[in-house]
Amino acid sequence: MTTAVPAPDNKKVFRHLYQLTAGKTISDIGNNFDMVALNMFVYLLTDSAVYMGLFMAVRLAGAFVAGFYAGILADRMNRKHLMILSDFGRSAALLAIVFTPADYQFYVLIPLTFIMGCLSTLFGVCLQSSIPAIVGKENIVKANAVLTAWGSVAMVIGLFGAGMLLGKVSYETVFLIDACTYVVSALNLLSIPLRTSEERTAAAKQENxxxxxxxxxxxxxxxxxxxxxxxxxxxxxxxxxxxxxxxxxxxxxxxxxxxxxxxxxxxxxxxxxxxxxxxxxxxxxxxxxxxxxxxxxxxxxxxxxxxxxxxxxxxxxxxxxxxxxxxxxxxxxxxxxxxxxxxxxxxxxxxxxxxxxxxxxxxxxxxxxxxxxxxxxxxxxxxxxxxxxxxxxxxxxxxxxxxxxxxxxxxxxxxxxxxxxxxxx
Incomplete structure (x- = not known):
């Protein structure tokens, strides 16, 4: 049988959860910023709603392709490491857009957007599947409630903050801010001693x-x-x-x-x-x-x-x-x-x-x-x-x-x- 991860010190467990949630909320705000900013940036570059729709479809395609493979990786590898990789990867993709010459930005947007869709899905799958190991099965409802609540806060702040921010600064500045939010989330994860998988017997460990x-x-x-x-x-x-x-x-x-x-x-x-x-x-x-x-x-x-x-x-x-x-x-x-x-x-x-x-x-x-x-x-x-x-x-x-x-x-x-x-x- 799989041994559930004990939670001997609930205060310590939830301190780690709240720290994790704080970092995730910051990156979620950035994620909602770049959803708005990237859509508008594509429209600005192309002056075409068709291309903007294509761009949104590419991001969804990345999430679709990554979905099942993300689950396999989450069950085989260290979930915390995958979340950190996802954060750094999304930050790097945004920085690549910022530092690409203006004449070539449109051509890098499609592959980088696909990658960001994949990495966002990987992060979400790894986090959700880690919750019982992080807080213990007796605390998963409370943990899900905390993550859901702050996820909704991040959505409201991100979607409407992006509109106000874009009226005052350039798109590249917004992308830099977004990239920083992912770095903050990754560094935050690095600082937390999280156990994201439960102990398994040899029979439960699947071969490739x-x-x-x-x-x-x-x-x-x-x-x-x-x-x-x-x-x-x-x-x-x-x-x-x-x-x-x-x-x-x-x-x-x-x-x-x-x-x-x-x-x-x-x-x-x-x-x-x-x-x-x-x-x-x-x-x-x-x-x-x-x-x-x-x-x-x-x-x-x-x-x-x-x-x-x-x-x-x-x-x-x-x-x-x-x-x-x-x-x-x-x-x-x-x-x-x-x-x-x-x-x-x-x-x-x-x-x-x-x-x-x-x-x-x-x-x-x-x-x-x-x-x-x-x-x-x-x-x-x-x-x-x-x-x-x-x-x-x-x-x-x-x-x-x-x-x-x-x-x-x-x-x-x-x-x-x-x-x-x-x-x-």
Whole structure:
């Protein structure tokens, strides 16, 4: 059996977690800065929305390609070292853009953007699969809540801070700032004594296998735990809705206040971020995550309400009603993300990286397909109709999932707990 990493000193464990989160938050702000700045930089260089769309597709392609391989690497190598490599790699890519002569910048953007997409996925997969080893299985919900809360803060600061920053300094200066945030994160990781993998028996240590053998290994495992397949399928469809509300928010804000769309969009996202913080705080205080059946039930319910509140948000209501739904959507979104990560972290350590790798790949595919589907629809229909369609799908799936498994969770609670012990063994 795999021996769980002990957590003899919770204060020390969480001090390390908070230090890790601080560094990650700084790099997340930089990551959101460069998402905005690079998109605008491509548009400035080419004066073409088509090229900007191609650029975004390349970054998503990097995340897609890296997804499953990142999981394999996370299960075979030192996850902390991979996260440090990812941070330094992203910093180097941004510096390469800055120091490339202006006439050649466009030509280096595509490969470097692909690399950044790969490295961002590698970092995320390694971090998420490391949490049980870092804090102990009894603390993973609290750890996920901390990471989710500060991730939402970084998103709000990064997306809207980038807009203000670009109005005052050059693109190259923003890229240099972004590069520095990744270096800070890497140096922060170097300074923390983290153990990111659990002890394994010789039988659990896999020999190098081909890609298809690796894929078969995970496919066979997922078939033995079909509820994980259901969770991943819902998360995949949920990214359709994420694409819809991300693309639709600027359109909706322009309808609310044509002369100040960015102001309204900032308020809505800011309130969503506050809701996310509240949801994360509630989870950290009230939820243990020890029972897989509770995680699965909470995921279905939270995903249903998250989609519902996002749909209601896009109705043309008074601003205080819109902000109420934004806050509720943020709460449900935070809960959904935490219980989903917690359930995947209950898989065995030697397979956990692959689980997050597969999940990352599916979510990248879902978001890309959602972007392709919803972008032209906003030219034809009102935002509420488009968001209603793309968020309606995961809402229905989450409801069906909850109703289907509800009978299995309740009478089979003991059996589910047995499965849980098998998962984390």
């Amino acid at each position: 296998m081909s890609f298809f053998s690796e894929f078969k290994l995970i496919y066979v495992y997922l078939r033995t735990v079909p509820v994980l397949l259901s969770l991943m399928a819902i998360r995949l469809i949920d990214t359709f809705g994420s694409a819809a509300h991300n693309v639709g928010m600027p359109v909706f804000s322009a309808q609310l206040k044509p002369d100040q769309p960015s102001f309204y969009m900032g308020i809505i996202w800011g309130v969503w971020g506050i809701g996310n913080l509240v949801g994360s705080r509630i989870m950290a205080k009230k939820f243990t995550g020890n029972d897989t059946s509770v995680n699965e039930r909470a995921f279905g319910i939270a995903t249903f309400f998250m989609s519902l509140f996002f749909i209601l948000l896009f109705f043309e209501s008074p601003i205080y009603i819109i902000l109420l739904f934004a806050a509720l959507a943020g709460i449900a979104d935070g809960v959904s993300a935490i219980v989903y990560a917690t359930r995947l972290q209950q898989t065995p350590d030697e397979k956990r990286g692959r689980m997050f790798g597969v999940s990352s790949t599916l979510q990248t595919v879902g978001f890309a397909v959602g972007m392709v589907i919803c972008s032209p629809l906003f030219e034809i229909f009102k935002p509420v109709a488009v968001v209603g369609i793309l968020h309606g799908l995961p809402m229905i799936m989450a409801l069906m999932f909850t109703l289907y498994y509800f009978g299995k969770w309740k009478p089979g609670r003991r059996a589910v707990k047995t499965e849980n012990s098998h998962d984390v063994a």
